[in-house]
Amino acid sequence: MRKEAKTEAIAELHEKFSRARVAVLTECVGLEGQEVTELRRRLRGVKAELKVVKNTLAVLAAEGTPMSIAKEHFKGPLSLAIGYDDPALPAKILRDFIAQEKRDKKMRVTLGMVEGILFDAARMKAVADLPSRNVLLSLLLARMQSPIVGLVGTMNGILSNFVGVLMAIKDKPKEESMSGATAEKLSKEDFIKMIEGMTVLELDDYVKALQERFGVTAAAPVAAGGGGGAAAAAPAEEKTSFDVVLTNAGEKKIQVIKVVREVTNLGLKEAKDLVEGAPKPVKTSVTKEEADTIKKKLEEQGAKIDIK
Template identity: 35%
Template sequence: MPNKHNLATVAELKEKLSRAQLLLIGEYRGLTVAEMSELRKAVRPTNAEVVVAKNTLTKIAAQEAGLQDLDDLLGGPIALTIAYDDPVATAKALNDYLKNAKKAMPIRGGLLGQTRLRGEDLERVASTPSREQSLARILGGVNAPASRIVGALNGVMRNIAYIMAQVGEGKGKAGGAAAEA
């Protein structure tokens, strides 16, 4: 019979895992409390969190949340990095932290949406453009033809204004010459 604390933990993990855009499972063996706090602080600005959970409870919560193929990643002391918004920003923050950390925290793998990741995929995810960068590229591509059209129309209008100014100056000179004669 499961106790109330474990049931509450499974419910909380299920809720977090069901909202996860990115889930990374790493082994935190050897990390101090201070280093885990630094890791949590590193990913917090990206709307992500690092959770230490029991493997059995994580398996149950993952199954209830509909996440498959995680059983082989669970075992030993694990930490779950869960990103709720931008998975790329979280992957970058985690990757930067791991590069600068004194002790390594091996990433076993995880999920990006429903796609299974291996541990070495973290760097690949971290190197992809962020959501904002991707949107800027798309908007730049959409905006470029419009900018060229506006530039071309401005050039035509400028040429027409120049021609009209020349014609106006010519008529003024021709009208003045006719009056003198």
């Protein structure tokens, strides 16, 4: 690689490392081209990407970025899944992708960086099991609604008490009384900014801590506004992968077979068998965007499609 090209490659990677909220290091040997393409599509759907990097360039690019803590691990055949938004979602996609079709023989997670913290493979699996950021926010609000509303009658009181709880949970032993916790009063805007600035890991910690401190459960958060309200169910985990199922090929089977071949790279015989054997999945574990695109193409040819 020429010096100019090397400099550009390092600068590009440095910019990506600087923006990364999560980066999962994987050893990847033997994946087929279409499998790599499929993984990249899934990652794009959650504002992430797959990069195959040269270790020497990655070490240089990591300087001054959150990825600097991982640079000593840039060894061997390295692929990086870099995420720029919710850290849990790329981890989920990698977990599900590797679990399918015995890909654990071809790809494995070695470690990861999550919001500036280095995690080993076991802890990255735990990150993949986290709810998405939106779900955690919903759970956090659900935790707040029952006990704190019952304890405090005004918005300022709620904010003061909640911030005091966070401080007490974070800084004091569990045995200590809450009465000594102090917190300045916040405006609504300050409170929202405080929550907005929390990382996924912090949100998860606070959700669990509030549950333990106040005995609130995800299954039964009480609605704000008084006792006796109906319990609300816990928010469902945000779905990141979908299956496209051909339920009926319709009358234009030849055109449907052509579309199936286009979106799956199947051979003529395999695509024909799939279409004639409906209902059958056309493609599984794809992003919502890709699922909608495939559905539209097939429905234009008269086929009936379900997305699951």
